Amino acid sequence: MDAASETELVPSGEGRPVASRRKRRGSGRDRILECALEAFCEIGYQATSVRDIAQRSSVSVPGLYHHFSSKYEILLTLIRRVMNDLIVETSKAVQDGGSDPVERLGAAVQAHVKFHTERQQESFLGNTELRSLGPEERTEIVALRDQQQAIFGTLIAEGVAAGRMHAGSVQGATRAIVTMCTAVASWYRPGGSLTSESVADQYRAYALAIVTGHLP
């Protein structure tokens, strides 16, 4: 069958998303964040030292401490940033999606999927290293995840109320759709045969099938 190739399931063939080919940004702070992200995805947060991050970023250890008080602050900054960006982009897509709940849900799905084709490493980090956050910060990030999921849940509840969607369980359909769309980060290959937009369109159709019964 056509889906069964290594490249489909494992971006980079290395079992973790690799850095996109965009140019390293100039600022020391941004470079440190990018290099830390790479290291955390390659060997894990616990196994990465501040020295590793400094070396990858071509800054001294004191230079790194000028920007961040700890490795932990870097991790938290990365996970916070990606969640906030995701919420902003999805909310914007919903606002621009018109008044029909089906169209708005479709727009949310497309935004969420497109985001996850573009921010694969950060998505992997958020899924794997939530374990490394302290209780307070974990609560904060989980609340941001809930906020993102609530965008979808609200749209589905509206769609059901308007008779435009059907869901035995709004919560169940919401979770299925959001996790299906998030998983795109685990297999998408930038530069492969599928564009980010075509995947977003595909998943829009799958998500709407679940709540409207219209075939993709």
Added chain:
Amino acid sequence: MDAASETELVPSGEGRPVASRRKRRGSGRDRILECALEAFCEIGYQATSVRDIAQRSSVSVPGLYHHFSSKYEILLTLIRRVMNDLIVETSKAVQDGGSDPVERLGAAVQAHVKFHTERQQESFLGNTELRSLGPEERTEIVALRDQQQAIFGTLIAEGVAAGRMHAGSVQGATRAIVTMCTAVASWYRPGGSLTSESVADQYRAYALAIVTGHLP
């Protein structure tokens, strides 16, 4: 909205699946595997030492080496075992699922989902530590994943050929369904309000909606 609670998104509230409450098995080998799995999920493979695993398993380091030649062998054994078990259980469900491709796909989805509600830590490990495998072993595990995905792909292709399913892209629908069902391992809470069976039924309906257009 009802989906937005911490407990829904983060089993154990710790950002990683916790060990199920089943009793530790007697044999030294099995106990070592179980304790290594816990450690790898808590702090990551790279950050876990052989000494850590021995301590958690209440065996000496030489005692551990009696069963495994290295930490790497333990990781590989865990990842291999869960993939093989998944393929066996799904294949069995398909065989018992009758002759109708829709029923067979439904049975495959239920088996895959149920498995992921029961083997959450191993699923997390397979997703996070594929990066830690060498090229040859990574290829082996990716081939097993492909084999699991091919079970679904073949059923969908058969369903389409028989006029019982519709899929713009068999590959796309297969991937969406399998990843949606795998993600159950990331949020399911054993002992919570949803039984393993009820989630399996829910996901059967979502998956069939994607390829048949029949509402869940």
